[in-house]
Amino acid sequence: MSSILPPLLVAIPLGAAFLIPILARRLGRLADALGNLATFALLVIAVLVFPARGVYQIGGWNPPIGISWVLDGLSNLMLVVVNLVSCAATLFSIPYMEQYTSKHKYYSLFLLMVAGMNGVALTGDLFNLFVFLEIASIASYALVAFGGRHEELEASFKYLVLGSIGSSLVLFGIAFAYAATGYLNMAAISTAITGRQSSPVLILAAVFFLVGFGIKAAVVPFHPWLPDAHPSAPAPISAMLSGVLIKALGVYALSRVLFNVIGVTPIIGAVLIAVGVLSMVVGVFLAVGQWDFKRLLAYHSISQMGYVVLGIGLGGYILARGGARSAAALAMLGGVFHLANHSVFKSLLFLCSGSIEFATGTRQLKEMGGLRERMPLTRTTCTIASLSIAGVPPFNGFWSKLIIIIAAIQAGFAWLAAITILVSLVTLISFLKVLRYAFLGPLPEALKEVREAPALMSISMVMLAVLCAVMGLLLVPAVRELVLDPAVAALSQGMEYARGALAGF
Amino acid sequence: MKGMSVIVKTVTRWIKVFIFLYGVYIVITGHLTPGGGFAGGVIIACSYILLTLAYGKEFALQRLSPRTTAGLDSGGALLFLVAALYGIGYGGIFFVNFLQKRYPGRAFQLASAGIIPICNIAIGLKVGASLFLVFIILSVLRITKEKDGKQSMVKRWPEGKEEE
Amino acid sequence: MVYTLCFALFLVGLYCVLTKKNTVKIVVGLGIMEYATNLFLVLLGYRKNGVAPILDKTTNPLEFLARAVDPIPQALVLTAIVIGLGVTSMAIALCIRLYEKYGTFDVSEIRRLKE
Amino acid sequence: MGTENILIVLLSFMLAGALIAVETKNLLSSVISLGAIGVGTSVAFLFLMAPDLAIVQVSVEVVMIIFLIRATIARDVIPQRGHIGWGALAVVVILLGGLMAFGAYAFRSIGRFGEPIIASVLAAPSNRYLEKGLQETGAANIVAAVILDYRGYDTLGEATVLFVSILGAITILRVKGWARAGRQR
Numbered sequence: 017m018s019s020i021l022p023p024l025l026v027a028i029p030l031g032a033a034f035l036i037p038i039l040a041r042r043l044g045r046l047a048d049a050l051g052n053l054a055t056f057a058l059l060v061i062a063v064l065v066f067p068a069r070g071v072y073q074i075g076g077w078n079p080p081i082g083i084s085w086v087l088d089g090l091s092n093l094m095l096v097v098v099n100l101v102s103c104a105a106t107l108f109s110i111p112y113m114e115q116y117t118s119k120h121k122y123y124s125l126f127l128l129m130v131a132g133m134n135g136v137a138l139t140g141d142l143f144n145l146f147v148f149l150e151i152a153s154i155a156s157y158a159l160v161a162f163g164g165r166h167e168e169l170e171a172s173f174k175y176l177v178l179g180s181i182g183s184s185l186v187l188f189g190i191a192f193a194y195a196a197t198g199y200l201n202m203a204a205i206s207t208a209i210t211g212r213q214s215s216p217v218l219i220l221a222a223v224f225f226l227v228g229f230g231i232k233a234a235v236v237p238f239h240p241w242l243p244d245a246h247p248s249a250p251a252p253i254s255a256m257l258s259g260v261l262i263k264a265l266g267v268y269a270l271s272r273v274l275f276n277v278i279g280v281t282p283i284i285g286a287v288l289i290a291v292g293v294l295s296m297v298v299g300v301f302l303a304v305g306q307w308d309f310k311r312l313l314a315y316h317s318i319s320q321m322g323y324v325v326l327g328i329g330l331g332g333y334i335l336a337r338g339g340a341r342s343a344a345a346l347a348m349l350g351g352v353f354h355l356a357n358h359s360v361f362k363s364l365l366f367l368c369s370g371s372i373e374f375a376t377g378t379r380q381l382k383e384m385g386g387l388r389e390r391m392p393l394t395r396t397t398c399t400i401a402s403l404s405i406a407g408v409p410p411f412n413g414f415w416s417k418l419i420i421i422i423a424a425i426q427a428g429f430a431w432l433a434a435i436t437i438l439v440s441l442v443t444l445i446s447f448l449k450v451l452r453y454a455f456l457g458p459l460p461e462a463l464k465e466v467r468e469a470p471a472l473m474s475i476s477m478v479m480l481a482v483l484c485a486v487m488g489l490l491l492v493p494a495v496r497e498l499v500l501d502p503a504v505a506a507l508s509q510g511m512e513y514a515r516g517a518l519a520g521f
Numbered sequence: 522m523k524g525m526s527v528i529v530k531t532v533t534r535w536i537k538v539f540i541f542l543y544g545v546y547i548v549i550t551g552h553l554t555p556g557g558g559f560a561g562g563v564i565i566a567c568s569y570i571l572l573t574l575a576y577g578k579e580f581a582l583q584r585l586s587p588r589t590t591a592g593l594d595s596g597g598a599l600l601f602l603v604a605a606l607y608g609i610g611y612g613g614i615f616f617v618n619f620l621q622k623r624y625p626g627r628a629f630q631l632a633s634a635g636i637i638p639i640c641n642i643a644i645g646l647k648v649g650a651s652l653f654l655v656f657i658i659l660s661v662l663r664i665t666k667e668k669d670g671k672q673s674m675v676k677r678w679p680e681g682k683e684e685e
Numbered sequence: 686m687v688y689t690l691c692f693a694l695f696l697v698g699l700y701c702v703l704t705k706k707n708t709v710k711i712v713v714g715l716g717i718m719e720y721a722t723n724l725f726l727v728l729l730g731y732r733k734n735g736v737a738p739i740l741d742k743t744t745n746p747l748e749f750l751a752r753a754v755d756p757i758p759q760a761l762v763l764t765a766i767v768i769g770l771g772v773t774s775m776a777i778a779l780c781i782r783l784y785e786k787y788g789t790f791d792v793s794e795i796r797r798l799k800e
Numbered sequence: 801m802g803t804e805n806i807l808i809v810l811l812s813f814m815l816a817g818a819l820i821a822v823e824t825k826n827l828l829s830s831v832i833s834l835g836a837i838g839v840g841t842s843v844a845f846l847f848l849m850a851p852d853l854a855i856v857q858v859s860v861e862v863v864m865i866i867f868l869i870r871a872t873i874a875r876d877v878i879p880q881r882g883h884i885g886w887g888a889l890a891v892v893v894i895l896l897g898g899l900m901a902f903g904a905y906a907f908r909s910i911g912r913f914g915e916p917i918i919a920s921v922l923a924a925p926s927n928r929y930l931e932k933g934l935q936e937t938g939a940a941n942i943v944a945a946v947i948l949d950y951r952g953y954d955t956l957g958e959a960t961v962l963f964v965s966i967l968g969a970i971t972i973l974r975v976k977g978w979a980r981a982g983r984q985r
Contacts, residue, residue, distance in 0.1 A: 020609055027606055030960060034598045037591060037967070074953045075608070076617045081925045083953045116978060121971045128964045135957065143761055147957035150768050151964055157775055158968030163978055166786050170795050172972075173779045177711055180772055181702060184718045187765060188695065191722065191758075195729045195910040198917035198924035200757065208921070216906035547855070552939035555739060555851035557947070559767060563859035570866065598963050605956055637939050637948045640955070647959055648767070651966040652863055655774045658973055659781065659867050687804060688907040689900075690811040694818055694837075696896045701822040703892050704884050709827050712868070713834045717818050720841045723857075727848050730926075731803070733914035737849040738942040740934055753942070754849045755916045755926045756933075760946040762853055764958040770860050771965030777867055778969035790827075 021065050022072050022085055022138060025095065028054055028061070029131035033124045048110050051123035055099065055106045058130065062099040066092045069502075071140065071516075079140070080204040086140035088516070089502025093352070094137040094268050097359045100483075101259045102130045105252035107476040108367050111469075112251060112374055116162060122250075125162075129155035129256065133264040142190050142277070143200050149186065149232070149265050153179050156261055160249045171244035178241045182231030189224035192217050193277075202277045203514040210511055213279050222278050225270065226287065233266020235325055236295040239318050243302070246317065247310035247379070251370020254310060258317040259363030263355055267321065271328050276506075276513035280332035288329025293432065296322030296439045304446045309369045309379045312450065313362070316405065319439060320358045326432070327351020327420045328507065334427055335508060343426050348504045350419035356500075357412040357487055361404040364480040368398040371469040371477065372454065381450065386459030390466045393474050395455045397481040402451055404484045406444035412487035525575050533575040540568040548645035549638060558641040562648025569653045578657070590654045597647025604636050604643065687728055695721035706792045708780045712773060719769035723762045730755030803847055804913055810847075814840040828869070835865040852943050925950075 032054040036047055065087065072085040106126065113119050132152025139145050157179065161172035194200060196217050197208035209218060227238065234242035242262070246254050274280055274288075299319030306312035331348030334340070371394045372387065373379050388395050404411035407418075417440055424432040468474070490499055506513070547554075548561030573581035608617035698721060701714030735754040740746075780790065787795050814837045821833035838861035845854040884892075911917060918926040929942055929950060939945040947955050 023606070023609060027602065030602055030956075031599070031606075034595045034602065034963070038595045075949065077950055080923070081928055082950050117976055118971070118974060121967060124967060125964065125971065128960065128967075131960070143764075143951075144954055144957065147764060147768070147954050147961065150772070151957060151960050154771060154775060154961060154964050154968055157779075158964070158971050161779065161782075161972050164782065164972065164974055164976065165978065169779060169782050169786060169972070173708065173776075173783060173795075176772070176776055176779060177702060177715070180715050180776075181699065181718075183772075184695075184699075184715075184722055187722050188725065191726050191729060192906075192910075194726075194758070195917060198921035198926070200761075200925075215909050216902070217909045220903060220906045552941055552944045552948075554941060555737070556855055557763075557852060557941070557944050559763060560852065560855040560859060563856065563863060567859060567862065570863065574866075594963065594966065598959050601956060601959055605952065635938055635949075637937065637944060640948045640952065641944070644955070644959055648962060651962050652770075655966050655969055656863070656867065658970055659774065659777055659870070687807050687811065687913045688910075689904045690808065690815060692903045692907070693900060694811065694815055696900055697815065697818040697822060700892065700896055701818075704889055705822070706884065707827070709868070710822070710830060713821050713830050716834050716864070717821065717837060720814075720837055723853075724841050724844055727845060727850055727853065728807075728913065729910075730916050730918075731848045731914060732916050732919065733803075735849050737851055738930060739851070740940040740942070746931070750927065750930050753930050755918050756929055756942045756946050757926045759850045759853055759943045760951055760954075762850075763856060763943070763947055764954055766853070766856055766860055767958050768961045770864060771961045773864055774867060775965045775968050775972070778972045782972055 021061055024061055025134045026131055029127040033127040036120050036124045047120040047123045052106050055103045059099040059103040062095040080201045083141045083144050085138040088506040090506035091137045093503040097356050098133045098260045101359055101363045104476040104480055105255050108473050109252045110472045125155045125159050136264050140202050141200055146186055159253045160245045168248040171248035175241045175245040178231055182228045185224045185228035189221045192221035206277045206511050206514040225273050229266055229270035233262050235291045236298045243314045246314040255363035255366035259359045267324055279511050280336050282336045285329055285333025285336050288325055292322045292326030292329050300439050300442045307381050309381055313365050324351050324355045345504050345508050347423035348507050350416055350423050352503045354416035357416050360480055360483045361401045364401040367477050368394055371473055375466045376463050381453040384454045385457040388455040391468050397477040400481045400484050402447035406447050407440045411484050415488045415491055529575050537568050537572055548641055551641040552637045558644025559648055562645040565649035566652035570656050590650045593650035597643045600643035604639055691725045708790045712776045723765050726758040726762050730758035810844050831868045
């Protein structure tokens with residue numbers, strides 16, 4: 017496959033990020049324009065690339081020799097999600113980042129982070145995955161500390177230390193995989209290790225990948241950095257981190273490596289299920305007691321990531337046990353769909369929190385109240401997102417949770433379904449609390465002069481809110497076959513991935 | 522920072538040139554002998570770091586202002602990206618070694634290996650500039666403790682002024 | 686034996702990062718982990734009585750193919766060293782700023798965030 | 801003395817250095833021990849026939865130690881001791897010990913030291929690089945051929961990592977992050 021589009025997905029953000037510090041040092045407006053232009057162009061390209069399937073050989077070398085990109089259903093879905101959220105977040109940043117200094121550095125780091133995530137989604141090479149994982153991670157460490165206040169620096173340091181441990185473990189895992197096979201191309205490794213997955217060194221590699229990517233995905237017990245780092249970042253960055261970064265670097269990379277390279281075994285499936293359930297429960301119960309809006313959202317991210325991991329892990333478990341492919345596909349569909357949904361509603365929630373913080377100057381729910389008339393638009397979008405995350409029917413969160421529950425019951429894990437429903441209820445309670453304290457009740461004296469967020473911020477929130485409302489339509493069979501089913505197929509093909517990624521599809 | 526003694530300064534003045542040239546040599550022969558853009562870039566940066574340590578920051582910053590350094594940093598990265606993107610124009614493939622395909626030089630000559638020497642130079646530029654930059658920001662600027670929420674005199678490196 | 690020693694080095698670094706309460710110590714631990722990982726990769730590529738993967742005019746290509754050490758780990762480590770340098774400089778920058786804000790390198794005193 | 805024995809001695813020395821770096825109460829000695837480990841790594845690279853790496857490692861090492869000393873140690877040399885609580889410490893030690901034991905067991909399933917995987921997997925990309933690298937890329941230094949041609953995209957990523965971390969460090973060290981004051985809690 018040779019097309020001009022896939023390289024642009026990496027080259028545009030990199031080029032813009034290198035140019036912005038030179039050109040836009042003085043002109044903040046130019047940085048705004050360049051940044052938004054870049055993310056918008058990326059979104060367009062990601063949508064155009066979406067139907068493409070195939071192997072892109074960088075430098076013209078055939079797969080095991082050079083580095084190759086593999087475009088399949090899952091990576092293309094990930095690309096669209098990443099670039100969609102980043103487009104909304106940069107639009108939101110134009111007014112919001114006026115609160116901070118040196119906007120050009122912000123845009124440069126932002127675009128580098130996007131480049132890193134696009135690189136991770138595209139790549140078909142293990143070491144290249146590591147390199148782009150590091151680009152995205154380092155940019156996010158810097159962005160978390162962008163405000164430069166006490167809490168932000170502290171959160172960033174914590175994030176950096178845990179993130180670096182994760183990266184080191186991933187690199188060591190790659191070393192093990194190389195030692196066992198002599199390849200770095202994922203497909204070639206997968207071919208070479210078929211049939212000897214129980215070799216101790218590969219088990220060690222699987223453990224290292226699990227822990228390393230688990231840290232990036234912030235699943236319990238590797239979550240401690242997330243509730244500090246995500247609230248400390250500026251709101252559009254929180255939206256990016258919670259919305260897509262933990263998915264692209266964490267869940268996407270993890271499932272790619274475990275399902276398509278190492279090969280999922282019943283033990284790995286069971287571990288994923290356990291981790292998913294643990295994250296769901298621990299995350300949501302820690303969230304209920306929070307009074308800081310963004311911190312509450314961050315704990316919910318952990319909990320919602322649990323759903324995604326649970327769905328994917330359940331599918332893998334059924335597959336590895338030789339169960340019905342349709343049941344496995346249903347569970348994975350739930351996981352993948354929830355991944356996309358969570359990106360949209362969680363980034364919307366963080367943008368809403370940013371809008372409230374921009375208007376009122378506080379993140380504490382107890383200091384808010386009565387904003388329903390002062391900020392009607394934010395209230396509407398925030399309500400839609402809250403209902404989405406809690407799984408109330410017409411909105412997207414409901415459908416993906418429903419699929420996971422049905423899949424769990426079909427697979428004979430009624431208790432998993434029960435836990436899922438329980439966690440969903442607690443989520444609902446928690447968000448009713450948010451809506452009650454932020455928008456209802458009397459308006460405090462200090463907030464009498466609050467005004468609705470600027471137009472550009474509103475546009476980006478409305479855009480995401482509309483998506484929340486209509487994403488349920490992705491389940492309409494004709495659309496599903498186009499969008500979600502290829503992604504599920506990419507996961508459930510398991511080790512079959514190799515044949516496609518080596519020879520071209 | 523005033524710099525070190527006269528002896529150190531004199532020795533530095535002579536050695537600096539050699540270190541710098543050695544770095545350049547390593548960069549441009551990277552495709553033939555051990556070394557390459559990274560090693561050479563770090564060595565080039567070392568020559569400036571030595572200068573800074575021996576003479577004090579003002580002297581070194583006069584020679585190479587942070588803004589120029591930052592420009593070189595971005596420029597090196599851009600040059601590399603452009604070399605990679607140029608391949609799209611040639612055969613439509615990202616990162617193809619178009620020069621080697623078109624003009625295969627003679628092996629073991631300096632002018633061989635297509636875009637590899639160009640990439641080496643870009644990387645050498647980038648690595649040298651960015652390491653010197655990070656050295657300045659990390660160690661030359663002076664920072665004092667902030668106590669009781671009140672920041673005492675903070676002296677920053679020149680770029681600090683640019684930040685509004 | 687060599688592999689095991691190198692792995693032990695990695696674990697010592699990990700131990701340092703996980704247990705120490707000083708930001709500089711943590712950075713030192715990260716550095717040790719990074720060195721151990723790099724060294725491990727290069728160890729994997731070594732061939733007994735090997736030669737460096739650099740040709741010169743007198744080299745016999747067949748003998749070179751049979752004796753040269755694996756070039757891939759070396760290429761990877763070159764990348765990994767620079768990445769490590771980048772992470773370390775970020776970490777040092779954060780240490781400096783934390784020191785400036787809190788007046789200490791001690792993590793147990795750097796606690797503004799709620800648990 | 802074979803390379804393996806030299807490496808065992810070298811690694812033991814580095815391990816001792818690491819233990820000193822971890823356990824010493826003086827931050828300066830800790831950083832200097834880290835430097836010693838780095839130099840040890842560089843020497844090991846020389847014995848492992850990786851001259852490119854040895855040059856890069858030793859120069860990066862020097863720069864990094866300069867950073868660490870100038871940037872941090874110059875500020876505060878108060879002896880530091882603390883570590884996490886004893887219970888947590890025990891958990892960490894047991895976990896890492898288990899990992900160590902499993903690692904030692906697992907390494908038996910990869911080739912012995914000195915017998916790289918490329919010797920048995922003839923289709924491995926490395927063999928292709930060694931065989932045709934000069935002809936296909938024109939670079940006599942196969943490592944340069946790999947990083948700048950076969951895997952040039954990685955190197956672009958690596959240059960980007962350096963760029964992003966420098967930009968990140970500059971960003972973190974700004975005088976002021978928030979432009980809008982007073983409305984924060």
